[in-house]
Amino acid sequence: MIKISGIYKSFGNTPVLKNISAEFQPGKTNLIIGKSGAGKTVLLKLLVGLIAPNEGQIFYNKVDFLQLKKKDLRTLRMKVGMLFQGSALFDSLTVEENIRFPLDMFTDLTKKEKSDRVNTCLNRVSLDGINAKFPSELSGGMQKRVGIARAIVLNPSYLFCDEPNSGLDPKTSLVIDELIKDITIENNMTTIINTHDMNSVMEVGDNVILLHEGEICWQGNKDEIMSSDNEILHDFIFASPFLQRLRNAAVSNGFHI
């Protein structure tokens, strides 16, 4: 479980996050949603320790993340996997070498054991047999799946995904969403996804946090979204004209949305 309380972050005189408190449960896909500039990426970077907050606390299973010494922080980070928006695969390494990198760096497994582990992860993301390919030879969706394979290769307890669907078609996005959800349940991971993709929210949103101007303005699950009367949430969900027309048509036919 990850718990944050009273997080405040500003860049210069511009506050980006104001008094953010939340809990992210294991085995659930926790989504942080909001418009561009709402502070989603900053919050995710704070959670993984790439930047530090001005105020507030972050707990990983009751361990105060911000008070950890460098060595302990590195040990904790070995339990963290992250899927980056641009996948962040190392260009000069093959798919196998990319996924094997954390194993090479942190484990004493034999070559065969590492190879087996890599193949298991590739199989889990349905990409068997692409071990020798380079990231540049893969499509965006495949790169994302390799990114997920690399993120889970050390069996992490925490998985962070920064815009996992950006640049992908709706069908591939769905595959990625389902993959992340399944892996989260299988490994009982605490998964936090930063997205503005409404399909993802409605598919995998066990716990959804809406950020607006640096503050949490709504929290609930995917089933509670439609019944909520939060104006900002509705503005965000029905931002697309197509969805607005769909909503108006549904309302005029007697449905409550």
Add this chain to the structure above:
Amino acid sequence: MVIAKLLDHLGKYLILMGNAFSKPEKTSMYYREVIRQMHDIGVGSLIIVFIISLFIGAVTAIQFAYQLDGTLVPDYYIGYVVRDMTIIELAPTITCLVLAGKVGSNMASEIGGMRQKEHIDAMEIMGVNTAAYLIMPKVLAAVIIIPILVAIAAFVSIGGGFIASVPTGLLSGQEFVMGLRSFFMPYNVFMMFVKSLVFAFLLTSISCYQGYNVKGGSIELGKASTNAVVISDIMILLADYLIAVVLI
């Protein structure tokens, strides 16, 4: 304001170097990276070092022969001056200035590109000490391989002096060799290696610092690469002066 900025950079540079030389997570991974870097820096720079040294030796011989023309200084002094100029100054300094342009800008671009593509963030989140993994092998490889390159440069440069002066009739081969063997001080070779070690450390660590701290896009990456070369060159020349003052 400028001094405050300089001190800020110096502080950040020292902290980065402190992190870079901390205990590796896995020695074998670092060892492999050191070997790869030694190959890239050493083999990759051999041709340019060879060409530049050859011409520097040749030019030194011809320039000195021109200076000697009409004087009572014996011709064999050409060999002596080529040797000492090469060992004391030209081989370590010119080689490292050239390597700052070739190797330094390459390192700054490589690490800066990794920063921009979030590779460094990805490694940090895995638990890798990125300062150590990305910088330490490069610096270690450079301080091992650059003195060897400098020694090769010194031999080639003396060879360049021979080629430029003996076949052209400025002096005989025997006189050139006699010059090479006159007034030899082994201490000068020691000084050459001290210089090459210090310059190797400076050019790689400064370049890595520039790349590691890149913020922004491709224009900033280009600036970092340029800064790596310019600052390394200035620091090499400053260190050259200080070593000369201390060791002579």
